[in-house]
Amino acid sequence: MNRKLIAGALLATLVLTSGCLGFILGDTLEVSATKATVGDNALSQTGYEKAKVESLEAKRTFEAAGQSREVKVTNWVAQYEKTVGIDGIAEGTAATFVVVSSPDVKIASKSFNPLSKFDNRDLVEKFVSGYGNIHDIRTVGSENVTVLGTNTKVSEFTATASSHGANVDVTIQATKFKHDGDYIVVLAVYPKRLDESDSVSSLLSGIQHGG
Template sequence: MSRRTAVAAALAALVLASGCLGFLSGPVTFSASQVTVQDSALESAGYEEVAVEEMQVNRTFEAAGQSKTVEITNWVAQYEKQVSVLGVERRAAVFGTFSSPEVSVLGQSFNPLNEYDDREIAELIQQQYGTISDLTAVSNTTMTVLGHSTTVTKFSGTANFDGQSIDVFVHVTKVNDGGDIVAAVGVYPQQLDGEEEHVVTLLQNLQHAS
């Protein structure tokens, strides 16, 4: 899996892996709204948009001899920044957002992203990304994202870029906004001075089309 799609695919796996929705009546389609980074913040932080796209997940649930397929439409936004790593220019700084809708069936609400804390999201990224290991929580910071006070957890880890091991930081947070759960993740080499501030800039300048 390429670094470009790693964050988005990892977060999408949260939806695919969840099996908590065991109801067979009610709506069969649920859609989230886009979450993107403001252009001015991207320019300031030096990131470029890679993709903003829908990601649909279909799940069939069975109970009492009946089955029902539920379609969930999520939105993924991916951004990258080319930086110098070990003397070579690489698109090694990555930022991604993922929005997943609240699913309501029979008066009960469920959102797969809501079942995971920051550590579990980071651990899932580690599994899906395939090149990050030894994730360790470094700090927790409270900031405002999409108008909500939230905790951003910073992890340290080791990534493999083109066969070379590089220490990285991973920032993870999520908020509930407009009926969607929004997760945001930033990954970058630890050697980049000031990159944490750029990630903070991106987090503080998210926009949700709710």
């Protein structure tokens, strides 16, 4: 191999590992997800309204190549709600649809985003039951759907939600997939006595991410 080819190979290696090099040399790594939201057309068809779309920043310390560095991660959360009334239970019970986008943090080809290891049950355990008022989660089934051109498994669960001394049976749907370098997490929670499955399908089809 002549010297020009050797130099070209070394340059390519430096370009590919520049992020890792900065990490080792002490630079603070900043990684941001691209916002994921639901389009207006899907919202108007389903009766859901935007409750909030916000970025959430977190700082974590990672270790790679024998070095420890702080990484600043920016995630996005978009939450949509539909106000419904159920006779005999509560007026104004909210059906909720949440989309989370989180960057796939990679250092030296290793993914550090914990979402990479979560299945749909884990998502419900971490994101939903973490509120403390939802318990007795049971798996119902799942189906494969296509979202943003990606085939993903949407799992359905039932659970019991406690609020103001009353218990309400709820349905939870959850999925996770990767799109353009981000993990996209989708969670839907609504009273079991309502059938929001068609609305959830429409909202899933209406997800927008980047571009």
